[in-house]
Amino acid sequence: MELLVTLYFYKMKHDPKNPTWPDRDRFILSKGHAAPLLYSILAQAGYFPAEELQSLRKMGALLQGHPDLRIPGVEMPAGSEGIGLSVGVGEALAAKVDKRGYRTYVLMGDGEQQEGEVWEAAMSASKFKLDNLIAIIDRNGIQQDGLTEQIMPLEPLAAKWRAFNWNVIEVDGYDYLQLIDAFDAAEMTKHRPTMIIAHTVKGKGVSFMEWSPTYHGTAPSKDKITDIYKELK
Amino acid sequence: MLEKLGSMRSAYGEALVELGGSRSDVVVLGADTTESIKSGMFGAKYPERFFNMGIAEQNLVGVAAGLALAGKIAYAGTYAIFVPGKCVDQIRNIIAYADLNVKLVCSHGGISVGPDGASHQQLEDIAIMRVIPKMRVVVPSDSVSVKSIVKSIADIHGPFYVRLTRGVVKGSTSPIVYEDGFEYKLGKLNLLRDGSDVAIFACGLMVPEALLAAESMKAKGVSAAVVDAHTIKPLDEELVAKLARQCGSVVTAEEHNIIGGMGSAIAEAVTKHHPVKVERVGVVDRFGESGEATELFRKYGLTAARIEEAAAVARKSS
Incomplete structure (x- = not known):
């Protein structure tokens, strides 16, 4: 959340009134299952009315289960990682x-790093010296079946990206100042792409959701909602 | 008839170079086969709009999608075996779903690849691509139509899959069908010769074979219509219906598995509009093998003689 807030309300040049402005900065959500987060940010920025959030994933609704180009502000249909x-x-x-x-x-998600195409793309971004490309990994350590380091270990993740000749910055994904510094540093980097590894905790702030793969793809049940609100207050 | 020869790949390269001159929004992407499939000709002339992605086809397709999202007309391709099968996810979920201006032009479709054998002989691509919504599927029959099609599709928004073949004649050429030129119209097929007894729909390298079969049948008193069924999707159902009615029997011929390919598309249209007997000539649900293209065409029944046999069967049961 802090990451997207930093991008949409600090870093990126964009115009919710003109979503196809050719010179806008692009934000691509590759981990499509985080669509609700993107939608809430886009609504807050003014791309569409916040009421649309109420009909998320419903038939006939604007907001599809995964990002879709019909939705103002969405840059790429996503779902397949x-x-x-x-x-x-x-x-x-x-x-x-x-x-x-x-x-x-x-x-990108951290589990997504297990996809081979990510590394094909990593090679090509270095080859073409794409200093206008900034990738971010939400490093929460969890994927659908459990912990990434148990399912298919990713570490040393930063070293892998450095070996692909990327400028790698590691940050606390909840620290606005670190995020701002990282995005600003990426902008100053020339002749190579930047990877920001944002360390986060899935379900942060809710004791029974933190580090629990159960909530990777499943929303908490109704009786849990009150507990969540209590803990987040 | 069919005496002049041409190379589909060279025609592709020439078409790209011409497009590069007339349209600044055309970009070309390759995957380490750019000399072979001649997309490198564009790269030599317009290096700033040409990207060799290496042996990484999924990234090739994904990057082409990104360029199209940014307003480019992206021509991406390599050998057919490496695109429809290996990249169906990227093609379906990004390019087709978002209706992007990506033209996937692949060479070495079919069994005519020859000595490389089964691993390189793409016999399932028409089926894979035509089941994807928004995707257009085109299989040109000669070098003249390749050039016209490759240039024409730049002006038609949305995704295309164009399958080129290496050719059956030495030097990777194939007979020229359109000596007098060819003009591409999306959704309109070319009736090469009219007839009243059987309608033959052929695509790619089977078009010359169909013409030879029709000529041979004529000598025996059978009147065969021959259609170059280059655009399998969207299909010219009007022409299919008209010829099914007019001839009462139909034969299809393609260098592809007979399941799911052009013949299946024709059969679907025939059953919808005017059910008559349809005989499908093609590779009968199996893999290919190493050998020279002409030998393989004989062994796998991709010949004028086989088309003629199929026509006799179709007419008998109609």
């Missing part, structure tokens, strides 16, 4: 060809 960084490379290459100054941000 591993594709977003490739699409980001394409957007960044187009900016280079057209000599446009926009920047492309791609948010």
Whole structure:
């Protein structure tokens, strides 16, 4: 959440009144299952009325279960993991060809790093020296079946990205100052792409949800909602 | 008839170079086969709009999608075996679902790849691609139509899959069907010769075979219509219905598995509009093997003689 707030309300050049403005910065949500988070940010920014959030995932609604190009502000349809960084490379290459100054941000999941295409895209971003491409990994350590380090270990993750010749910055994903510094540093980096590894805790602030893979793809039941509100207050 | 030869790949390269000159929004992506499939000709002329993605086809397709989202017309391709099968996820979930301006033009479709064998002979691509909503599927029959099609689709928004073949004649060429030129119209098929006894729908390298079969049948008093069924989706159902009515029997011929390909598309349209007997000529649900293209075409029944046999069966039971 802090990450998207930093991007949409501090870092990115964008215009909710003109979602297809050619010079806008692009945000690609590659981990499509985080769609509700993106939608709430887009609604807050003014891309569509907040009432739409009430009909999320319902038939006939604007807000589909996963990001969809019909939704103002959504840059890429997502759902199948591993594709977003490739699409980001394409957007960044187009900016280079057209000599446009926009920047492309791609948010990936950590479990998503297990997809081979991510590393194909990593190689190509280095090859084309895409300093206008910034990728972010939400490093919460959890995927659907359990902990990433048990299902298919990713560490040393930062070293992997450095070996692919990316500028790698590690931050606390809840610390606005660290996030701001990281995005600003990425902008100053020339001739190579930047990877920001944001360390987060899934379900942060709710004792029974933190570090629990149960809530990766499942919403908490109704009787749990009151407990959640109590803990988050 | 069919004496002149041409290379589909060279026609592809030439078309890209011409497009590069007339449209600044065209970009081309390859995957380490750019010399072979001739997309490198575009790269030599317009290096700033040409991207070699290496042996990484899923990224090739994903990056093409990104370029299209940014307003480019992206031509991406390599050998057919590496795109429809390996990248169906990227093609379905991004390119087709978002209706992006990506033109997937792949060479080495079919069994005519020859000595490389089964692993490189893409015989399932028409089926895979035509089941995806929004995707258009085109299988040109010669170098003249390749050039026209590759250029024309730049002006039609949305995704295309264009399957080229290596050719059956030495030097990777194939007979020229359209000596007098070819003009592409999406959704309109070309009736190459009219007839009244049997309608033959062929695509790709089977078009010359169909013409030879029709000529042979004529000598025996059978009048065969021949259609170049280059655009399998969207299908020219009007022409299919008209010829089914007019001839009363139908034969299809394709360098593809007979399941799910062009023949299946024709059969679907025939049953919808005017049910008559349809005989499908193609590779009968099996893999290919190494060998010269002409030898393989004989062994797998991709010949004028086989089309003629199929026509006799179709007419007998109609």
